[in-house]
Amino acid sequence: MTYIQGETGDWEVVIGLEVHAQIVSNAKLFSGSATAFGTAPNSQVSFVDAAFPGMLPVINAFCVEQAVRTGLGLKAQINNYSVFDRKNYFYADLPQGYQISQYLQPIVGKGELVLDLPDGSTRTVGITRLHMEQDAGKSLHDQHPSKTYIDLNRSGVALMEIVSEPDLRSAEEAGAYVRKLRSILRYLGTCDGNMEEGSMRCDCNVSVRKPGQPFGTRCEIKNVNSIRFVMAAIEYEARRQVEVLEEGGTIVQETRLWDTTKLVTRSMRSKEEAHDYRYFPDPDLLPLELDPEWVEEIKRTLPELPDEKKARFMTDFKLSAYDANVLVNEKAKADYFETVAKGRDPKLAANWVTGDLFGALNKAGLEIEQSPVKAGDLGGLIDLIADNTISGRIAKDVFAIMFETPGKTPADIVAEKGLKQVTDTGAIEGAIDQILAANADKVEEYRSGKDKLFGFFVGQAMKATQGKANPALVNEILQKKLNG
Ligand code: ADP
Ligand code: MG
Secondary structure, three states, rough: OOOOOOOEEEEEEEEEEEEEEOOOOOEOOOOOOOOOOOOOOOOOOOOOOOOOOOOOOOHOOOOOOOHHHHHHHHHOOOEEEEEEEEEEEEOOOOOOOOOEEEOOOOOOOOOOOEEOOOOOOOEEEEEEEEEEEEOEEEHHHHHHHOOOOOOOOOOOOOOEEEOOOOEOOOOHHHHHHHHHHHHHHHHHOOOOOOOOHHEEEEEEEEEEEEEOOOOOOOOEEEEOOHHHHHHHHHHHHHHHHHHHHOOOOOOEEEEEEOOOOEEEEEEEEEOOHHHHHEEEEEEOOEEEEOOOHHHHHHHOOOOOHHHHHHHHHHHHOOOHHHHHHHHHHHHHHHHHHHHOOOOOOOHHHHHHHHHHHHHHHHOOOOOOOHHOHHHHHHHHHHHHHHHOOHHHHHHHHHHHHHHOOOOHHHHHHHHHHHHOOOOOHHHHHHHHHHHHOOHHHHHHHHHHOOOOOOHHHHHHHHHHOOOOOOOOHHHHHHHHHHHO
């Protein structure tokens, strides 16, 4: 357990997250308008989205399917009967004057999510609910010195709001939660998880308490748009609350925002309660009734999800929880690994993929899909080590060349650069004999007990063969000549 150490002792941080995830769908939740990101302002707005009088919403069945698929992926209760409500509030970017959302009867109830923590351990966190709702438009405050412009492209786009139980206990756990949720959504294909584009946004509810005490009063930090900021905002907010309480103050429940330049949370408004929104069932929409057969059908088509893939990698490939986790968090990485591992030593494959490859991609700022080294070629490189064509040491150099010159196979590079390992015992013996003769004093020292010099002889032998001598053979011959 990670506590915040205050003047008066340890404080426990309690966090619950509300994630807004934009549903991947070509059309909006209740209209046929397009949803593409980055198009000209107000170019994807129908009369429904602009709330013209007399316009009626029509539910998009595909969005419902996506919400159900997500609920199933979170191992959650699917409610075959759910209701759309109007959440009333007045804001310039909300032309209807209300948002169509779900309140008392959401489409998805309790579920769970498994956190993969950095030390390889896991912890299960409760999901309270998932409901569908419309997104609002966007107010643009930076286009004119004294005016605010409104872009309604986002108005009516389908969102899933996914609410967690207050089960998280540190900024790290909150980070792990968002990362895992994003990974599951991407595997399912129900949300692209692009936080930079705003298609996934996170409200962070934070309170602190003395261990063993009841929950404290929470503050909610709105619309945090990266995992790094989620963690930083929670860290800052928890410390702020500890300070307030230790100085004898009280926490007022309020909505705060995360200032991304000053890296502080600031009060935005006092917390509104449900009754402020005057929720009532939307009279334009019938309750949503799902056919259980249809839900079963969706369940049957779920892909293998990160938890199951991780378990399979650990059993079938004997990978550590840590390695398995690094490999499954993106499906493309897992697929790449499986291609490399097929018919090869999985541990060796995992080391090359998570170490050399991910390291190089990271350094070059590339995604796995953009890797200059294709999975088949990395597999080929591992084969060259396995059949003793090259040593593990030389393989690192070959890999670096492969990464720089895409399209060249490892075999081409080994042939071109003459990197084939020397496994000819005679040639290695010859080189070693010369070294021992030239360093007679060191041979003497070694024999009189200076064991460390063995490494020196190995180094000289590798140098004499430009690193191409088979290391096992070098060791064997040196042992024989020095100790035999
Ligand atoms: P609202 O809709 O008013 O924000 P909810 O009951 O839906 O209220 O809770 C919102 C989020 O706040 C949930 O993720 C929940 O886990 C979290 N939460 C509730 N109580 C606390 C608390 N004392 N400290 C931290 N988080 C909390
Ligand atoms: Mg809330």
